[in-house]
Amino acid sequence: MAVITGLLPDTREQRALAIAHFVNAVGSGMFMAGSVLYFTRIVGLPMTQVALGLFLGAMTGLVAGILGGRIADRYGARETQIVVMIVGAAAMICFTFVTSLGAYLVVSVLIGLVFAADKSSKAPLVRHFGGENPAAYRAYLRSVVNLAIALGSLAAGIALQIDSKPAYLVLIVGRALSFLAGAAMLVRLPRVAPSHTSADSGRWIALRDRPYLAATALNSLMSLHYAVPTFLLPLWVVEHTEAPKWMVSVALVLNTAMIITLQVVLSRNVSDHVTAGVRMRWAGLAVAAGLVLMATAGTQNAEVAIGLLLLSTAVYTLGELWHAAAAMEYSFGLAAPHAQGQYSGVFGLGGGVAEALAPAVLGLAITYGWPAWLLIAAGFAAVGLLSSPLVSFALRRWRPAHL
Template sequence: MIARGESGAQRALIAASFVSRIGNGLFNAAAVLYFTLVVHLPATQVGAGLTIAGLVGMAAGVPAGNLADRYGPRTVWLCAVAVQAVTMAAFVLIDSWLVFTLLATLDRLGASAAGAAGGALVARSGGDRPAAFRARLRTFVNLGVVIGTLGAGVALQIDTRAAYTTLILANAASFVGAGLIGLLGVPDYRPLPRPAEHRRWSVLADRPFVVFVGLYSLMGLQYQVVSLLLPIWLSAHTDAPRWTVAAVYAISSGVCVLLQSRLGAKVETPRQGGRAFRLAGLLFLVSCPLMALTADVPAWVAPVLAVLAVVIHSVGEVWESSAGFALGFGLAPEHAQGQYQGLFGIGFEAGQALAPIVLTGAVLALGQTGWLLLGVLFAALGLAGPLVASWGERTRAAAREALPATD
């Protein structure tokens, strides 16, 4: 499974990400059930606690990225992963909403910091073919989540406190394992020299990058189309068999795992990222109306149509994530990758936080019209991709020309 030309640092980052994502898959599939059925917290309290944790957690992204740029990304990443391991293990001791919210908030702070510092590590380890490395990394991330989710199914079937506790501790152990792999296999990269005009919040003055973060956060609504919106739609508005929901999720995961490396390796530069972003939007413009049409066909046709729509949508997801890598890393200065990845992570998490409200509150409320409007939104966002990529490349070329000449 090791690609030719991969460095030791790249292999270590892939392995660490794979291990931690297995743990994430184990935990995420059963977390809400544990908090409601085992800890006996009301669902409304769980939702409120997770919302608070998510909002507070986003605040760590840029500061942690700054620390990674200043002191080295590996040190900050290891500290963040350690925080996640401790807080996750402490979830088994929850006995009140306050403790739950505090631990969930610490976990989200650690996750945001790990994302920013980890992004800087990925940038420093990219080598001669950074797009191929990032695509392969995402392939193993997806595969790890799938394996973890399948493993969680066993515990869900057992449905005991001990089973849920095992999942939580396994996730905590996955952070420990990922940290050890990173400690032993990833170099302790030294900070890169920073220009005199660099500031802690320089990223906020980079208008092309900020605009792209906004576009990507909105386009990120698509991640919850298959996991949230489509299952509700199939259950409430179609006569499709119940197994269709599980089938389309499995197919979506499979398509992403199979195609991420093949397609993602072709998206190297910001310009290529802009084109990939546009293509993703056009594919979503096709997939969303197809999903809406499942309500108008016989029961035996609905699963076939849903599968076709999900395959198209998943190919769009591969192009969209590849565009995110190419633009997110390609527009960021090398000396400030941590800061830029921190803002990128904040934007993505904000979009994911809004997704349930937008998808269930607006799209479902409008029915098939909502699906069509969602597809149009994605296409419009995608069309802006090449324009933002060109804008970003122009501003960076101008900045390079403005630098004083050196002997």
């Protein structure tokens, strides 16, 4: 019991927020590992149509992210989060009735709105309850989330092996229930007072902050890799390697286990844009190397493919960890404290663009093979190398004096 207590944050509010993240992320892990295969193998939609739904959902979520963050700043982050989670639960249930492209696209748009608003309205809560060491608490929350995703992925692995409609539907319903459980935990948090700023200083200030926009754009390009474990890897393993289908879940568990154990450690000393830029450079190189190893698995027998997929996942995950540390510092460290929700909405806009484009960009590797794999890998390495000098230049040239 003492060991468990030592793993928990110091304050009751931090613990409640961490539990809300945890239960919500369990459902996320279940849904991420099985959703693409559900829509392609059970509903019968081609990969191009599934990618279209992901694209439309992400694009329509862009506006929702900024508005959700601004609403959270002005009217209360806790209340906004609870409403968003309840709507998310309802939207997930709608997915169980999807039998056609039209219905899939409609629900995908609704899910995109929910996911974007969820991220931006959550940020003021994380900042407010972060305590004396907010960077460490943010890293802790990411470890908690990935532990939950690992558990959800284990459940998804069972559904992948059963490979039937009822098994996949359990994953979707589980995602809906996790939304509701997360909302119930947030009720225990005290209300966060809305920020009170003048109309001139608070109205869409993040959209006028060019250094923040530069960091957002670079992070958006790097964030294309987040679709590797949830989109590219499942399709690559199942359709283009000799490895068994359960390797999808094994790779996701390895990915999340590394994040759980290493995120806090690798996020230490990332306290400004300079150290964040160093981590971005490391991230780009690691992600690129992981993709090359993953591509190589497609030309090997089952045993070698399994080994290469495990190695590629480990190398890729180091890149993901370094990128996450840099992104958290850019998102929170460069933001105006009184408008964290709005700034997070803008930062999430970049993530939404990446989410929308990732299936099309990473799907090139499925379609065109080795040349596309190498080109995509080179792109990640280039973004990582350019991030530090570009953000530093933007801060020197354009940082508003009042920030």
